[in-house]
Amino acid sequence: MEKIKIANAPCSWGALEFDLEGDSKGYNEVLDEMKTSGYVGSELGDLGFMPSEPDELKSVIKNFDFWIPGAFVPVALADEEEHAAGLAKALKVAKLLVEAGFNDAFIVLADENGSVPERTLNAGRISEHMGLSEEEWLVFAKGADLIAQKVKDTYGLRTVFHHHCAGYIETSSEIDRLMKLTNPDVLGLCLDMGHCMYGGGNPVDILNKHYDRIWHVHFKDYNPSIGEQSKLQNWDYFDAVKAGVFCKLGEGAVDFEEIVGILKTKDYSGWIVVEQDVLPGMGSPLACAIHNREYIKKLGL
Template sequence: MDTIKIANAPCSWGALEFDLDAKAPDHLQVLQEIRETGYVGTELGDWGFMPTDPLALRAVVSRYGLDMIGAFVPVALADGTAHEQGVADALRVAGLLAAAGYRDAFIVLADDNGTVAERTNHAGRVTPDMGLDDRRWETFANGAMRIARAVHDRYGMRTVFHHHCAGYVETPDELENLLSLTDAELLGLCFDTGHYAFGGGDPLEGITKYRDRIWHVHFKDYDPHVGEQSRVKNWDYFESVRQGVFCELGKGSVDFANILDVLENIGYQGWIVVEQDVLPGMGAPKECARNNRVYLQQLGI
């Protein structure tokens, strides 16, 4: 599987898009530790986490021998009034990446996760009545397409959608609905194994089902015992993360060996981004990153 390259991302160090009290390490520490633990790429992190001047961004990422492969852009897509700002935010990020020479990087589009109380409080156990009606699904899909089209038309760059717990596209049915409403030529899928599992799906089944739509992959493991505790104790999304619902690779229920077989069989030649979402100040990110890289090496990549 020589064509697949392995990256990590700032979220594994607690650098998240959410407005949280604790402080994450700075980008220099994160980039250095990504490289020291055996990865060759990174995602951008939230706007402002890394330099927003393209020359400075290129210089610091290159200093650590890394490639920049994507940037997470959250937009409240179910709210039509948020679309214009969403386009502007995506174009700002895409413009930075393009000017820094990273035109092959993806805009990783997602819902504005963690902002709707009902979805955040019931992450991992949402029911259909907590979802969107047909009108809002149309709004959501139109917003995603509008952003993907703007990024492509302005910079020739590609957009993938990231399904994510604590947002409106969490469950397998919700992901299926969004993909059925959007253009497969314009909007790809960032398949996240951990979020798919926490959202109630089987990641091996999902990655097999959407093999033709997947342009980008996030490897994240899921601890079903923590997931069950989340259901029993009614934890919200952030408490579930704090309790370790996304564990080190190989310590949860995700069947990475067979998922890699699927990726090899379809000739996947993109990136795998290891993400072990933690809250700021939580755990030992560098140690976990190293353990995750060793685990993947044991699987042959």
């Protein structure tokens, strides 16, 4: 079995896709701290965080002896008018990855999280009436399949969908439905443990139920006491992140031991990407990254 490889992501340093106040560190410092922490790769981060010229990107990543296993691409898939722009963005990212030599990276497709007020205000406590209509579900799935197919046909890269709180695919039932409506030959699932639990689900159940669709994995932990406080205080998604709802690995509710056991039993040989989402300038990313890598080593990875 090929060894599972462990990467991190710029979001662990506050470099997020959202338009937020505050500055995160630059990519060189972030990559240097990732390297110091013992990781062997980094996701690309939001387009523009790292160099967007292929040769420069390749040189920077090679300098750290790293690899890029994936790149996050948010698209407002529930709005059919946004599909063309979303496709163009996904193809732009795919082109950059392939031309820089990362020709086995994933496009990590997601909803335009944080853009729908009701979903952002009620992250972690979504009720049925806050979901997509029947027509919107079909539009959403059609857009996801379209982007995944075009990326595959044009650049040979595979696409996974990243469920995410503050977006339309948050709960376990929403994950189930998207998997049912989309083409398993072109669209996989990026299972994010922390977002799954924050959305009220059990990542072990999702892993077992959808394993054949899970081509990429994000390790994120979830603090249930912060989640409960978020419900009581009616915090929005960003309030909860600021309060530390995504804690250091091993300090929350995610059963990583069982998850790693399942991955090993099923001979998973892809990447595990650590994400401990923080807001720009928040906390001590280097200390957290070191803790998280050491925790994963204790799990045998």
